[in-house]
Amino acid sequence: MKETTIQLDIYRYRPDWDAPGYQTYEVPYRDDWVVLDALNYVKEKIDGSLSYRWSCRMGVCGSCGMQVNGEPTLTCATFLTDLYPGPVKVEPLNNFPVERDLVVDLTSFLEKLDHVSPYIVRKEDDENDLTSEYSQTPAELERYKQFSMCINCMLCYAACPVVGRVDEFLGPAALALAQRYNLDSRDQGKNQRQDVMFQNEGIWECTFVGECSTVCPKHVDPAGAIQQAKLEGAVDYYKRLLTPWVDRS
Ligand code: SF4
Ligand code: FES
Known part of the structure; x- marks a missing residue:
């Protein structure tokens, strides 16, 4: 019996090519295969020059x-059954920016991430104190837990119309991570982070399309994190305005 197959139309690009193009491959169709399995089949059996990134194969x-x-997606979590009969x-x-075939350059994201200090910041006087624990209640953990589940997959940046339009926009994942640390009871870096988040290319650039969360x-839910940060930012602004004598450093 003839094996069932599915057609993949894959974007191909090399920096020394005049123009990118698409290459068509026919791969076996299997119910339990995800798109990444099909790409691996192409790489192993048909065309070893195909470039793409993957590692865990389990959405981690x-x-x-x-x-x-046309949809940003994890290829290790997208089953061919949902795309049959193709082409895909x-x-x-x-x-x-594309580096080669399906590999993109993440330098700009890593720089943006660095701007929001995505780690626990402690005040200078105790940042070297490693003798004490910073304990946290389950309720305090719950405040930021959802925003800490990010795996830096960049699907939200690929889906966001503002990222596509404004190069400097910090973007959904970086802002969600900033909010994650702002909500962490062990952190003392909210003021320095907010300075970055409230810049023109920070939270106010977001038009709440919500595709990032979809x-x-x-x-x-980076869109939710950004709206939450906007609300907190507005409240903090008025607090500072009305009670300038209170030390909030
Ligand atoms: S917030 Fe963005 S980068 Fe993080 S897991 Fe969600 S889609 Fe991926
Ligand atoms: S290979 Fe790790 S998330 Fe898909």
Whole structure:
């Protein structure tokens, strides 16, 4: 009996090519295969020159994000059964420069992430004190837990129309992480982080389209984090305005 197959139309690009293009591959169709299995089949059996990123194969590392039929998605979590009979178009994530085939350059995101200090900041007087624990209640953990589930897959950046339009926009994942640390009871860096978040290219640039939260495979809800940060920012602004004598450093 003839084996059932499915067609993949894969974006191909090399920096020394005049123009990118699409290459068509026919791969076996299996009920239990995800798009990443099909790409691995191409790489192993048909064309070893195909470049793409992946690692964990279980929706944890965040490295296998691509546009599948125009939607930003984790290719290790997208089953061929949902795309049959095809063809399936596989492209690099939108809104990032392409390095080669399906591999994008994440330098700009890493720089933005660095701007929001995505770690617990302590005041200078006790930052070297490693003798004490900073304990936390379950309720305090719950305040930021959802925003801490990010796997840096960049699907939200590929889906966000503002990221596509404003190069400097900090973007959904970086702002959600900033809010995650602002909500952490052990952190003391909210003021320094808010200085960055409230810049023109920070939270106020977000138009609340909400696509970032729709595509997020970990239900981080970056759009919710940004709206929450906007509200807190406005409240903090008026507090500072009305009670300037209170030390909030
Ligand atoms: S917020 Fe969600 S979509 Fe954005 S990078 Fe994190 S896990 Fe991925
Ligand atoms: S390979 Fe790690 S998230 Fe898909």
